[in-house]
Amino acid sequence: MSEALSNGSAPILAVDEVSVSLAGREVLRDVSFAIESGEFTGLIGSNGAGKTTLFRVILGLQAAHGTVLVGGAPRSRRNPLIGYVPQKFQLDPDVPLRARDLVALGLDAHRYGIATPSRARRARVEEMLEAVDARDFADARVGTLSGGEQQRVLIAHALIAAPKLLLLDEPLANLDLRSGHEVVALLARITSEQRIAVLISAHEMNPLLPVIDRIVYLAAGRAASGTTEEVVRTSVLSALYGHHVDVLQVHGRVLVVAGEAGELADTSDHSHTQTQVEIVS
C-alpha cells in the first residue's frame, strides 16, 4: 500500500491556488506548491504570515478557495494520511497522562469507546517511543516534560498511525539550540527511514537549512516554493514581499534584510536609504 503511494505519480500533497480570508482580510492568496513522498519541506514565514492557517486548510479545519489534494484525493476532516503536531500544546503537570498514553492515543483516538489493551498495541507504542528516544520518560506525565521532550512525544503521537505526510507547526519555537538540533535530526532520520513527507513551519530558516530539500516561503499572503537555492534569492523574495529585500550570507547563515516598509521593489540604488532588519531568517 505504501509502495503504491510513494511510487505513484501524484504528489502526497498538492496545494493549488489556495486563498483564505479571515475577518475580511486575505491571509493567503493563490498559494500553490506540491510535496513528494520522502521530501523534507520547510514552510518559512514571519509571525502572522499564515503558516498555521495553511496547516488548518490542509487538515480540512479551515474553509478555503482553491484545491488541496492529499495522496491524490480531496482533503477530508479525518485523513489518516496526515499526522499533525500543533504549535500550541500545554498540559498541566497534574493531568494524569503519561507520555506512553499520549502516544497510544495517536493510534486510534478517533475511535469511540475504550481501548482494549493488547500485546501488539503495547509493542507498537514501545517501538514508537524508542524511535523518538522517549523511552526514558515514557512513564512521566506529559505535563511535567520539558519542551523538547514533549515535542518528541507529540511527534510519536503523530507518527504511530503511520501517516504519509507529517505536518509540524513551529516545533522549534520553544526549544533551545541543542534541543532544536536534536528534533531536526530526529525528523530527518524518520523522513528517510519511513519515506514520509514532512512539512515543518518555522519563522527562522537557518536551523532547518541543513536538512530541508525544499522550501515554501510565505510573505504578504503569497508563497514561493522550490529548492532553497531557487527561493532564497534577492529577486524571488523581493517579488514576493512586493518591495526590495536583500538575501545575505553571513557566517554560513542566511539573512533576509528588508528595506523600509512601503518602499517599492526596484533595481534602483537603495544604499542611501536607512535599512532596517525586518526579517532575519
Place this chain on the structure above:
Amino acid sequence: MSAQLAAIFDPGFFTSQIVQVAATVSALAAVVCGTVGVFTVIRGQSFAGEALGDISTTGGSGAFLVGVGPLWGFGVAAVAAAAVMELIGIQRPRGRDLATGIVLGAGLGLAALFLYLDSVYHNTTGATVSIVFGSMFTIASSAIPAVIAFSAIAVCLVAALGRPLLLSSISPELAAARGIPVRLVGVAYLLALAIAIALAAFTIGTILSTALLVGPAAIALRLTRSPARAIAAAAAIGIAATWLSILLAYDSYDWYHQSGKYWPVSFFVVTLIFLGYLMAGLPRRLRRRREIAPDPARG
C-alpha cells in the same frame, strides 16, 4: 476484641435498611462522580460542575413543590442548565465562565422562589436543608432503580465517548485535526456531567455535590499517572469516603447523650474528602523537602 468491634460497628449497622440504601446510592454516585470527575478536572470545568450543583437546588425544590422525587428534579434542572450553558458558549475558554455565571444567577433566583413556596405550601423548613445539604438516611429504597438507571447512563456515556473525549479534553486542536467532532463530544460529556451532579446532589445535597464530583478526582490526580487508574482511584476514594461517613454518622447517634439524632452524613463526606486531599499532597511535599535538605553524610 469483638466488644471493640461492636463499639465501632453498632450491632444494627449492617442490617439497618437506611444504611443499606444509603450505602448503595452513595456507592453508585461515587462511581459516576469518579468517572466523570476526572474529566471535569482535566477539562477545567469544575466551576461548571459547581454551578450545575447549585442550580439543581431549583430542580429539587421544584420537585418538592409538585410532589415528585427529588432525583428527577435535580436531573431535569442540571441537564437543562447544561444545555443553556452549551448554547451560550461553554466550549470557548472565556465563554465558559461567562455562560456558567449567567446560568448560575438565573437558576438560583428560581431556587429562592421555589424554596419560599415550599415553606409556604408545605409548612416545613426541613425540605430546604435536605435539598441543599442532603439527607442520606432518609432516602427511600424505591429511589434505587432510578439511581441505577441514571448511573448506567452516565458511565456508559463516558465509556462510549472514551478516547475521543480524552484527546479533546487534553488538546482540542489535536482532536480536531483527527476529525473528532470536538464540540459534539463536549455536549455529550456535559450531559454526563449533569447526571453525575444530579446523583451527587441526591446523595450529599446540591451545594456540596461538587465535593463528591471534584474531590475524589482531585485526590486521584495527585496519586496516579494514567487516566484509567485515575478514574478507578477516584471511584474507590469516593466509595471509601461515603461509606466511612455513613458509619460515622450512624455512630454519631449516641455521641451527644443519646440525642436521638444522626449527624449529617454529608458533613463527614466533605470533611473526609478534604482531609484526603490534604494527605494526598503530603508525600509530595515531604519528598520535595527531603530533596532540598542538605545531605548530612556529605556535609
